[in-house]
Amino acid sequence: GNSVTQMEGPVTLSEEAFLTINCTYTATGYPSLFWYVQYPGEGLQLLLKATKADDKGSNKGFEATYRKETTSFHLEKGSVQVSDSAVYFCALSDLTSTGGGADGLTFGKGTHLIIQP
Amino acid sequence: EAQVTQNPRYLITVTGKKLTVTCSQNMNHEYMSWYRQDPGLGLRQIYYSMNVEVTDKGDVPEGYKVSRKEKRNFPLILESPSPNQTSLYFCASWGQGRRTEAFFGQGTRLTVV
Numbered sequence: 001g002n003s004v005t006q007m008e009g010p011v012t013l014s015e016e017a018f019l020t021i022n023c024t025y026t027a028t029g030y031p032s033l034f035w036y037v038q039y040p041g042e043g044l045q046l047l048l049k050a051t052k053a054d055d056k057g058s059n060k061g062f063e064a065t066y067r068k069e070t071t072s073f074h075l076e077k078g079s080v081q082v083s084d085s086a087v088y089f090c091a092l093s094d095l096t097s098t099g100g101g102a103d104g105l106t107f108g109k110g111t112h113l114i115i116q117p
Numbered sequence: 118e119a120q121v122t123q124n125p126r127y128l129i130t131v132t133g134k135k136l137t138v139t140c141s142q143n144m145n146h147e148y149m150s151w152y153r154q155d156p157g158l159g160l161r162q163i164y165y166s167m168n169v170e171v172t173d174k175g176d177v178p179e180g181y182k183v184s185r186k187e188k189r190n191f192p193l194i195l196e197s198p199s200p201n202q203t204s205l206y207f208c209a210s211w212g213q214g215r216r217t218e219a220f221f222g223q224g225t226r227l228t229v230v
Contacts, residue, residue, distance in 0.1 A: 008157075032215045043121075043207055043221035051216045089160065093215050105150070105211070105219060109159030 002027045006090045006108035013080055014116050021075040021111045023064075023090035031094035033057075033066050033073040038087040038110070047075075047088070085115045119144050123208050123222035130198055130229055138193045138225050140208035146220075148211045149191040150175070151183065153204040154224075160207070166191055198229045 006023045013019060025031065032051040036044040048057030053068035062077045073090060090108040121142045130136055142149065150165035152175075162175030166185040180202055182194040191210075195202060205226050211219040 030215075034218060036219075036221075041224075043223045044209075044219075045221065046218045049216075049218060091219075093211075093217070105148075107160045109157075 002092060002094055002106040004090050004092055004106050004108035007111055008109055010112040010114050012114045012116065015082055016079045019077040019080045021088055021113070023073045023075065023108060025071050025073065025092050027092055027094045029094045031092040034091040034093065035062070035064055035075050036089040036091060038089065040086070044089060080115050082115045082117055085113055087112050119220060121208055121210055121220050121222040123225050125225060126223060127226045128228070132199055132229055133197050136195050136198060138206060140191045140193065140222060141189050142210040142220065143189065144210060144212065144220065145188065146210040146212045149185065150209050151193045152207045152209065153177065154207060155204050163193070200229045203227060203229050
């Protein structure tokens with residue numbers, strides 16, 4: 001079946017530090033990859049996505065590149081802000097999957113990011 | 118505006134008293150799903166639906182029921198809530214196609230005492 005593995009944290013950084021949150025996946029088909037963000041007291045919202053190998057998704061200064069050879073989709077940001085404090089979920093969508101819930105949508109456990117001023 | 122609406126946002130109830138959490142989406146999505154979020158356990162899928170009248174169990178379905186009588190609505194029913202169902206619940210919907218993103222509701226914080 002499909003799975004997504006990410007560091008769980010909490011990850012604590014100082015403002016303006018460089019951020020990497022690792023995400024690796026296993027999938028039976030050719031998935032699309034997503035990063036979702038959950039701000040305190042809110043639901044998850046899409047941060048960025050990539051639908052094929054070597055695609056780079058980007059939004060709000062965050063980037064992630066779809067690496068098929070290493071089955072990874074690491075999230076990066078060059079200079080984090082206090083407002084980036086949130087929980088970040090890596091996810092995949094795999095239409096060819098017969099497992100992993102509805103239409104193969106699978107989430108990692110989430111990484112709690114804390115940015116200190 | 119595309120959105121998934123859950124109600125209520127907060128609910129405190131007593132053990133055994135039946136309750137329903139509603140979920141509605143305005144995007145004509147085929148897929149809908151319920152998750153619970155607990156510290157250290159991430160998001161766990163409770164039930165999902167692939168279209169009207171088509172539902173299936175997720176990873177943690179015990180103690181929950183769902184129905185999908187209309188495409189836009191996907192209520193979560195707890196027939197006899199217990200304290201171990203105290204959690205943060207999210208409803209999500211998405212369309213067909215591997216590129217489509219999921220849209221989430223704001224969440225329902227349920228406490229069963």
